[in-house]
Amino acid sequence: MSYLGEFEQLILFAVVELGDNAYGGAIRQCIEERTGRTASSGAIYTALGRLADRGMVNARVGATTAGQVGRPRKYYRLEPTGARALQETYSTIQAMAGGLLAQLDKLAQER
Numbered sequence: 001m002s003y004l005g006e007f008e009q010l011i012l013f014a015v016v017e018l019g020d021n022a023y024g025g026a027i028r029q030c031i032e033e034r035t036g037r038t039a040s041s042g043a044i045y046t047a048l049g050r051l052a053d054r055g056m057v058n059a060r061v062g063a064t065t066a067g068q069v070g071r072p073r074k075y076y077r078l079e080p081t082g083a084r085a086l087q088e089t090y091s092t093i094q095a096m097a098g099g100l101l102a103q104l105d106k107l108a109q110e111r
Contacts, residue, residue: 002054002085010035011047012086015057015078023062023073024048048076056082 014030015022051057062073
């Protein structure tokens with residue numbers, strides 16, 4: 001199994017949700033909307049680069065449009081390796097947390 005950190009998991013879940021529209025800015029916005037956490041563009045692109053190096057995502061450069069300023073967007077797609085790693089990581093967390101959420105709630109409310 002290939003270990004995924006929490007931030008990498010958030011990125012991969014965002015790529016799944018966004019489908020063909022998974023580019024850096026949209027991934028950042030998706031994470032912020034769904035979790036309330038802010039993520040810098042630099043952190044997103046650094047993590048995407050690591051995930052691409054590990055064969056978990058694939059990047060393609062989008063077409064340039066008339067009047068576009070700057071570089072064309074780079075779109076990301078989840079590869080089967082990334083999907084399996086995300087499934088395994090998520091299943092591991094679920095297995096570990098199973099039956100413990102009530103106890104965790106109780107502990108979190110202690111003073």
